[in-house]
Amino acid sequence: MAGRAARGHPAARGGREEYLTPLRERTVSVWQDQVHLRVLSKGVGPAVLFFHGPWGLTWDPFLDELAQNFTVHAPEHPGTTPGAPDEIYHLDGLWDLVVCYEELLEALGVASAAFVGHSFGAMVACEVAAARPDRARRVALIDPLGFWRDADPITNWMLLNPGQLPGHIFRDPDGDAARRMFPPGDDEEAMLAARVRLSWAMGATGKFIWPIPDKGLKKRIHRVKVPTLLIWGKEDRLVPPVYAEEFVRRIAGARVQTVDDAGHAPHLEQPETVARMVRDFLSQ
Amino acid sequence: MKISAFHLMPHRELPPDFEKRYESVWVTPPWWELADARRVGQYYNWTLDELLYAARSGLDGVCTNEHHQNAYGFMPSPNLMGSVLAKLTTGMNVAIVQMGATLPTSNPPIRVAEEYAMLDCISGGRLVAGLPLGSAMDVNLCYGITPMEHRERYREAFALTLRAWQAREIFAWNGRYYQLANVNLWPRPIQQPHPPVWVPGSGSISTFDFAVDNDVCYCFLSYSGARSARTMMDRYWEVVSEKGREANPYRGGFLQLVAVSETDARAEEDYARHVEYFYHKCLHVPGPWFSPPGNQDYRSLVATTSNPVRRPETPKNLRYRDFVEKGYVIAGSPATVRDRLKEDVIRGLRVGNLMVLLQIGSMPHELALKNIDLFAREVLPHLRDTWDDEGWVNHWWPEGLRGATPQRAAVGRST
Numbered sequence: 001m002a003g004r005a006a007r008g009h010p011a012a013r014g015g016r017e018e019y020l021t022p023l024r025e026r027t028v029s030v031w032q033d034q035v036h037l038r039v040l041s042k043g044v045g046p047a048v049l050f051f052h053g054p055w056g057l058t059w060d061p062f063l064d065e066l067a068q069n070f071t072v073h074a075p076e077h078p079g080t081t082p083g084a085p086d087e088i089y090h091l092d093g094l095w096d097l098v099v100c101y102e103e104l105l106e107a108l109g110v111a112s113a114a115f116v117g118h119s120f121g122a123m124v125a126c127e128v129a130a131a132r133p134d135r136a137r138r139v140a141l142i143d144p145l146g147f148w149r150d151a152d153p154i155t156n157w158m159l160l161n162p163g164q165l166p167g168h169i170f171r172d173p174d175g176d177a178a179r180r181m182f183p184p185g186d187d188e189e190a191m192l193a194a195r196v197r198l199s200w201a202m203g204a205t206g207k208f209i210w211p212i213p214d215k216g217l218k219k220r221i222h223r224v225k226v227p228t229l230l231i232w233g234k235e236d237r238l239v240p241p242v243y244a245e246e247f248v249r250r251i252a253g254a255r256v257q258t259v260d261d262a263g264h265a266p267h268l269e270q271p272e273t274v275a276r277m278v279r280d281f282l283s284q
Numbered sequence: 285m286k287i288s289a290f291h292l293m294p295h296r297e298l299p300p301d302f303e304k305r306y307e308s309v310w311v312t313p314p315w316w317e318l319a320d321a322r323r324v325g326q327y328y329n330w331t332l333d334e335l336l337y338a339a340r341s342g343l344d345g346v347c348t349n350e351h352h353q354n355a356y357g358f359m360p361s362p363n364l365m366g367s368v369l370a371k372l373t374t375g376m377n378v379a380i381v382q383m384g385a386t387l388p389t390s391n392p393p394i395r396v397a398e399e400y401a402m403l404d405c406i407s408g409g410r411l412v413a414g415l416p417l418g419s420a421m422d423v424n425l426c427y428g429i430t431p432m433e434h435r436e437r438y439r440e441a442f443a444l445t446l447r448a449w450q451a452r453e454i455f456a457w458n459g460r461y462y463q464l465a466n467v468n469l470w471p472r473p474i475q476q477p478h479p480p481v482w483v484p485g486s487g488s489i490s491t492f493d494f495a496v497d498n499d500v501c502y503c504f505l506s507y508s509g510a511r512s513a514r515t516m517m518d519r520y521w522e523v524v525s526e527k528g529r530e531a532n533p534y535r536g537g538f539l540q541l542v543a544v545s546e547t548d549a550r551a552e553e554d555y556a557r558h559v560e561y562f563y564h565k566c567l568h569v570p571g572p573w574f575s576p577p578g579n580q581d582y583r584s585l586v587a588t589t590s591n592p593v594r595r596p597e598t599p600k601n602l603r604y605r606d607f608v609e610k611g612y613v614i615a616g617s618p619a620t621v622r623d624r625l626k627e628d629v630i631r632g633l634r635v636g637n638l639m640v641l642l643q644i645g646s647m648p649h650e651l652a653l654k655n656i657d658l659f660a661r662e663v664l665p666h667l668r669d670t671w672d673d674e675g676w677v678n679h680w681w682p683e684g685l686r687g688a689t690p691q692r693a694a695v696g697r698s699t
Contacts (some may be wrong), residue, residue: 021307085582086581086582088432089432089436149287158431158576158577158578159425159570159572159573159576160572160573161570161572162572166375192589192590195589196585196586196589196590199585199589200577200578200582200585201577202577202578203431203432203576203577203578203579204432204434204578206431206576206577206578207430207431207432207433207578210424210428210429210430210431210432211424211425211428233427261394
């Protein structure tokens with residue numbers, strides 16, 4: 001599974017303050033050179049691999065907080081990297097995706113890392129950890145997908161109007177976090193560009209979970225035996241917090257922490273709180 | 285010029301406040317609140333009778349199509365309807381136009397190749413094989429196909445279908461989505477090398493390329509009339525030219541709503557509420573359902589998002605006169621209808637294979653028959669020779685019917 005990592009030039013600095021290490025960007029070629037994963041990395045310390053959710057990756061304050069104590073690697077999901085939308089067509093299913101991420105770890109030279117994931121990305125983190133238990137030192141899942149309960153259906157965000165999305169993803173659809181993901185309409189060019197980016201990111205991630213995001217994790221999750229933390233926004237309107245039970249009863253010793261004043265993306269609405277939860281958990 | 289009668293088989297009696305009370309006409313309308321199986325049986329029979337009446341009245345073809353879980357048009361299996369029509373039109377020069385069975389929702393998709401071959405055999409070689417991609421509501425929402433895979437599955441199934449009809453030897457299909465170790469179709473179609481293929485589309489630019497590359501008839505199925513279709517069809521003809529194909533009007537098809545009465549004023553009296561019913565209730569679908577993320581390829585997504593012209597206006601606020609004025613529906617006296625059809629649609633879009641929707645929304649059976657009758661007697665004969673002076677051959681029509689003009693039968697009600 002030889003991939004190769006090409007060093008990119010340093011990207012713009014993110015976050016509210018200067019940290020010791022800059023944000024680094026590189027592109028890693030995997031899947032017989034057909035898929036090129038852009039990886040944003042920052043920080044020093046033990047490795048953390050962050051798997052983003054259905055709306056693409058942006059380097060946000062939550063990742064910046066984590067980068068104070070860890071070396072955070074945040075890959076972009078295949079197909080969501082600007083300029084390479086069609087690469088998603090090279091992957092046919094979840095197994096392909098899991099093996100892609102395995103190749104990525106190989107190429108990054110990361111033997112093992114803490115896995116942190118959000119939503120769809122948390123499901124992928126779980127799948128990679130189940131496939132390669134030796135790669136995952138600890139697992140932190142933020143409002144993860146992966147299961148289905150008839151009594152608590154998960155809203156399919158891919159069928160909502162752009163105008164309805166912020167209210168489903170965020171507790172406060174007018175807050176800063178929502179405005180970063182959905183630029184307001186007064187800058188039409190930025191709004192339309194964001195709409196294309198978000199739509200394609202939803203399509204590329206949705207490829208692996210349509211039409212019901214239960215793709216067999218229940219058959220494989222028993223292989224995750226490392227300490228696991230579930231973090232859930234108390235007001236998650238997409239994936240109700242009751243889904244935490246599905247993970248807790250299948251992963252021995254998994255704990256749940258809920259986040260006040262947060263919806264489906266608590267790490268974006270309450271970055272400091274969630275970063276602290278993750279940091280404390282990973283430092284134990 | 286070939287002109288066929290298209291039918292959707294809609295629910296004709298939705299409640300007046302339907303679009304206010306219910307989320308959508310498609311995917312989620314509650315059957316138990318809105319429909320009754322015996323009454324629906326009547327709709328199916330009216331539909332068959334209306335299409336048969338059109339065939340006997342002299343239209344060139346009869347069209348059925350596939351949709352699921354909706355009150356807009358619910359023939360989940362168009363081939364069931366097509367087989368009835370194939371049998372009842374025995375001996376008539378009428379094409380059985382299946383517009384058609386949807387490949388990505390048929391598993392394995394050679395089921396469509398088999399059923400179409402059956403229809404071609406039963407009809408004596410009168411099949412037009414529509415191979416639609418299928419709407420996102422049907423394919424993604426009702427039948428669970430991943431939007432990102434929708435077009436890829438379609439393209440693979442399309443290639444498999446064409447090969448299954450033509451192959452002289454048994455072959456193995458080792459595809460990405462379909463694997464069949466022994467493809468050996470029984471029966472094969474009468475028409476050789478295969479029945480004419482039409483590919484319906486809704487203006488997606490990637491479908492233009494696909495249609496021209498595969499040398500099929502591209503049919504723009506729009507409910508917004510010729511005026512808004514013009515840019516799209518112009519682009520299609522550009523692609524035809526860029527790819528070095530001749531601008532044969534028969535490689536273009538278009539669907540038009542048509543309502544004919546004795547006078548323009550009488551047409552409004554007869555049809556206004558049925559046209560409004562169609563646009564207000566039958567098209568009541570949440571916008572994002574037409575194209576969930578991944579359903580359009582990236583190029584089309586960028587084009588649709590950045591070009592507001594490609595975003596259709598909502599018809600909810602329009603009334604009958606708006607629909608007529610904008611050309612969504614061509615309605616009026618026979619003279620009005622034939623002039624607008626000829627100039628705006630046939631000449632304007634360069635269309636050789638026209639489909640007309642003559643039963644619209646809540647239009648009752650008797651009124652549908654009147655519309656069909658007037659269209660066949662007073663409009664159709666004036667349009668039929670439109671392209672004759674240019675000498676084109678309609679390669680996309682059953683060969684045995686190309687020169688034929690269906691005779692007006694002694695039209696009688698079969699109910």
